[in-house]
Amino acid sequence: MQLRYAMTGLVVVLSLAGCQRTAYDYSSNASAGPAPLTAQPVPSVQGGQLPPPTGSSQFPAAPASTSPMPGAQPGAMAVNALDITKESMVGSWRVNGSCDMFLTLTNLGSGSRGGTRGCVGELTAMGSWEVAGKQVLLKDRSGNQLGSVYKTADNRFEGQTSTGQSISLSR
Secondary structure, X not given: OHHHHHHHHHHHHHHHHOOOOOOOOOOOOXXXXXXXXOOOOOOOOOOOOOOOOOOOOOOOOOOOOOOOOOOOOHHHHHHHOXXXXXXXXXXXXXXXXXEEEEEXXXXXXXXXXXXXXXXXXXXXXXXXXXXXXXXXXXXXXXXXXXXXXXXXXXXXXXXXXXXXXXXXXEO
């Protein structure tokens, strides 16, 4: 029985011998951090006078009107257009069968945040969208209208950009 107590005591002593204090030592030198980095050479800086600002205002022009695009024949499209809701537009859309458009309900200016991936042309600058009547207005990040589309069938929209390029959205 004595051997049992001796072994238990030996195990306790060995396990305590492996313990050490892991708390922060406040007495150590706190300023003994890493050595500072050496400065790198900097190329020379050129100076000069900036040209005077163009225009009479330091602010950009107001966004273009959100009226229908010229040449889009909105009357013909709007007559046959189906009713839409903002909520039904949310999500991913295939644009012209070649790139993707993503529409969210996150507010951005007067519209909602949106964007494209893999598109070319004007749609690469798309930053927001909004529903106006039976049309969906596609806008750039500054609020200028890039194009508009009308609902022609379930999960299908047709329209064009401001330069006349046709747009079709589908899911």
